[in-house]
Amino acid sequence: MAVARLDVPKTAKRGEIIEIRTLVSHVMENGFRRNYLGVPLPRDIITDFSCSYNGVEICRVALYPSIAANPFLSFTTIATESGTLTFNWRGDNGFNHSETASIAVE
Amino acid sequence: MLPPRAFAQLARTPLNNMPEIIKRVTGGAVINKGRVKLNVPPLVENGHLVPLGVTVDSPMTATDYVSEIHVFTEKNPLPEMISFHIGPRAGRAAIATRVRLADTENVVAIARLSDGSYWSDSAFVIVTLAACLEEL
Numbered sequence: 001m002a003v004a005r006l007d008v009p010k011t012a013k014r015g016e017i018i019e020i021r022t023l024v025s026h027v028m029e030n031g032f033r034r035n036y037l038g039v040p041l042p043r044d045i046i047t048d049f050s051c052s053y054n055g056v057e058i059c060r061v062a063l064y065p066s067i068a069a070n071p072f073l074s075f076t077t078i079a080t081e082s083g084t085l086t087f088n089w090r091g092d093n094g095f096n097h098s099e100t101a102s103i104a105v106e
Numbered sequence: 107m108l109p110p111r112a113f114a115q116l117a118r119t120p121l122n123n124m125p126e127i128i129k130r131v132t133g134g135a136v137i138n139k140g141r142v143k144l145n146v147p148p149l150v151e152n153g154h155l156v157p158l159g160v161t162v163d164s165p166m167t168a169t170d171y172v173s174e175i176h177v178f179t180e181k182n183p184l185p186e187m188i189s190f191h192i193g194p195r196a197g198r199a200a201i202a203t204r205v206r207l208a209d210t211e212n213v214v215a216i217a218r219l220s221d222g223s224y225w226s227d228s229a230f231v232i233v234t235l236a237a238c239l240e241e242l
């Protein structure tokens with residue numbers, strides 16, 4: 001089971017630009033490596049990330065094998081209203097992990 | 107002057123098909139220099155974890171904003187690194203992630219603006235310990 005870390009401000013002023021940082025535990029095996037017997041290790045990466053703010057998608061990311069293990073992503077958004085941010089990671093072998101964070105906008 | 111080891115690495119890994127992939131992503135559009143700032147250290151010891159950030163000079167209004175930010179490399183096994191799809195709700199076109207670098211190589215960031223124009227910035231990174239193709 002994946003572990004995700006979110007850095008979302010708990011409160012923000014209306015119209016303020018907030019930075020969102022996410023980290024999720026994942027090996028991101030790139031599919032180009034071999035083990036000590038020369039057997040290729042199958043690819044196992046996160047391929048898609050999306051973030052929704054009260055149901056509206058604000059950021060979508062396509063990830064490739066060049067992204068380091070435990071993918072870190074940082075982006076910004078405007079704090080428009082109080083509500084929930086939903087984060088979703090999808091990847092190989094049916095990987096699917098979601099997290100939510102709430103934000104109070106005054 | 108590059109250190110001898112960096113020279114050895116320059117010759118080691120062949121280039122991938124980055125220009126072809128960039129052409130596919132941009133649809134062959136003209137890519138302008140400027141407006142994009144690619145932040146990546148010029149020299150990294152560990153290619154497994156390289157902090158990388160991209161900022162684009164844009165007002166990020168409803169009619170003039172950055173819609174896509176792509177990052178490519180010329181020597182990793184695959185040229186694509188990451189693609190961010192953002193919009194006017196981002197407020198600021200600034201993204202960051204951590205990438206792997208297989209060799210001493212050029213990294214290219216390309217941004218697509220809402221008017222359909224493409225802007226880019228590139229950086230040359232010297233890598234001491236390469237990632238991606240090592241044996242376990």
